[in-house]
Amino acid sequence: MWGRSPAWRAENAEKVRGYWRASYYRNRQRLAAERRRRKADVRQWLREYKQGLTCATCGERHPATLDFHHTEAADKEFSIGDAANYKWSRSRLLDEIAKCEILCANCHRKRHWTERTVRRREPESAMNGIDHGPAEGIG
Template sequence: MRRYNSPKYNLCVKLCTHCLQNKPLSDFNFKIKSKGILHSHCKNCSRTFIRNHYYNNRQYYLLKAKRRNEEIRTFLRRYLWNYLKKHACVDCGETDPVVLEFDHLKDKLIEVTRLVRNGPSIDKVRNEIEKCEIRCANCHRRKTAIQFGWYKNLPL
């Protein structure tokens, strides 16, 4: 039978201050990993506490996430607006950002404006913009109509 007060045993186990059970050190998360300091609650007790805390404060966390997502979308919208202000239509030279659009040349994953609405990282938006040319709405429609032959069979 093991002696719980032996120094050798104390190096292998730790008392959880919540459930009051001696558990192996691997059952505890690090508090400060660089110093080797462990939390006083075991992983199971920590998990239970976190779940209960979220359940009891769910509305707070949902509002916090909603605010953060709005901040990200606002930042990305400003980024797109500033990008369009610095670029002109490659066909006609139009510079008004209100009428400028992103015209994908290759490997389109999603429309840039839809991507911004989803709130991804700025790097994902930049990668998608790199695949595009800037065109005004009229030039974009004309290019797309010619590209896909929309008016090929119409009597004009």
Template sequence: MLDEEHLPKGKTCSTCKEWKPLDEFNKRSASKDGRQWNCRDCNKAYHYANFDRHMARIRARNRRMIEENTRLLAAYFAEHPCVDCGESDIAVLEFDHLRDKRGDIARLVRQWSWSAVLVEIAKCDVVCANCHRRRTFTRQGCWRVVGFPDD
């Protein structure tokens, strides 16, 4: 990239064809002059004009990702029964995080790629809801496991 002092102090917007000072253009390191090819006003107008189309495309992509991840999660549960009791009903299977929890799998399935979800699943055991409660109570020393304190 050239030194700032050797650059022209303005340029012509490729959209509105008006010559404007450089501070009217957003920065873009990939271009020769370090600025975008259209001015901020034209850039803003473009984004406002295309917002609905853009958001519809994003929502459709997210919906497809969630459906695919949910299908893959059901298939994962079908292949991995509860490690404690062997229960295989996917309606009651859950993930028990053993270490380094980054997030709940149910939330991650809706927000992350399947490969990223698999990284998080690798930190877990598949257990049924009952075994998960028992593990959690034992691990946390719940009063139901420990018993009431003596008076």
């Protein structure tokens, strides 16, 4: 199929789809194993990447608690946590990580809560009467 011209493939789209469908069914176990291995590799790489990082707000260090918070929502192409489900290169992951700051899960949730609350209400009334505990001032 690859030796054919793009014009031929366009004219014979059904034949090409049939070829790829048959190829998938012949190789589905191998493809599924590769997909599982790739997902595990990306998850492991992200775990290793988080080693030695700390929350920008409170200093928490445990990798299981650390999240990637996109500082500019408009620049976000994808969620780093979903990266294992796609075939993105490490350089693309690093480009996306560069748009983020590291926050622990608690500080990340508080940051989003604050952003959402402030968006819904006026800033001065959004924070009145709410005890933020020791992490006051986030956002």
